[in-house]
Amino acid sequence: MEIIKTITVHPTDYLTSQELADIDHEISLMETREAAGIEALKVVQSHRGWISDESLHVIAAYLKMSSAELEGVATFYNLIYRQPVGKYVIHLCNSVSCHLTGYQQVLHAIEQHLNIGYGQTTEDNRFTLLSNVCLGGCDKSPVMMIGKQHYEQLTPKKAVEIITALQNENQNVEVEL
Numbered sequence: 001m002e003i004i005k006t007i008t009v010h011p012t013d014y015l016t017s018q019e020l021a022d023i024d025h026e027i028s029l030m031e032t033r034e035a036a037g038i039e040a041l042k043v044v045q046s047h048r049g050w051i052s053d054e055s056l057h058v059i060a061a062y063l064k065m066s067s068a069e070l071e072g073v074a075t076f077y078n079l080i081y082r083q084p085v086g087k088y089v090i091h092l093c094n095s096v097s098c099h100l101t102g103y104q105q106v107l108h109a110i111e112q113h114l115n116i117g118y119g120q121t122t123e124d125n126r127f128t129l130l131s132n133v134c135l136g137g138c139d140k141s142p143v144m145m146i147g148k149q150h151y152e153q154l155t156p157k158k159a160v161e162i163i164t165a166l167q168n169e170n171q172n173v174e175v176e177l
């Protein structure tokens with residue numbers, strides 16, 4: 001059984017004042033501190049890009065729950081990244097409808113274009129490719145999500161065009177949860 005290490009750093013020394021304020025706000029909306037777990041993870045991820053082990057331990061301590069409990073929450077919610085990700089995270093749906101409508105070809109095109117596979121990030125740290133369960137657009141499959149944006153009725157060509165447009169973009173695209 002994996003032993004989850006404990007931390008010695010105090011949450012208020014690790015989390016920024018903005019992160020603490022945002023987490024406190026989420027706690028104020030819940031009946032218990034622990035219930036704010038997923039929102040607290042989102043807050044820290046929005047500032048740091050992903051949730052490191054240290055972040056997880058600190059957030060758990062601040063919420064007065066165990067790291068194992070919070071890890072369970074993080075694992076259940078697939079938009080919490082437990083490893084560093086690129087600026088753009090591509091979530092490609094691999095559920096049934098998308099499988100039936102060209103998912104494999106879209107995946108292949110993305111992999112070829114970015115030269116990465118699932119779970120990998122491009123060398124320039126701009127794109128990470130992840131699989132995803134149904135994104136709720138089955139009638140318009142295949143579907144992928146980048147940030148908050150859903151892209152539907154994908155073809156290999158369309159998927160590559162969308163990614164190329166992001167590659168050519170100079171401005172940041174916020175990855176909001």
Ligand code: FES
Nearest residue numbers: 093095098137138
């Ligand atoms: S199966 Fe892909 S969006 Fe539902």
